[in-house]
Amino acid sequence: MRLEEKKALIFGYGEIGSHIGKILTAIGMEVWGIRRSIEEDYQDQWDVHITGIDSF
Incomplete structure (x- = not known):
């Protein structure tokens, strides 16, 4: 499965979530x-x- 152009939602966009978002x-x-x-x-x-x- 290709992830580019897909959407992701991160619940808890703090220190760890922001690294995942990056x-x-x-x-x-x-x-x-x-x-x-x-x-x-x-x-x-x-x-x-x-x-x-x-x-939300």
Whole structure:
């Protein structure tokens, strides 16, 4: 199975989740991360879409 151009959702986008997101974007996946509490949705330096659990 090819992972490029697939989507991934990471629940718990903290220290470990962000490292996983970095790897997944490097192989061409679109990555979304869910954090427990954030002020507003944003994209990190690896273009991972970050949102809060309340938005999900």
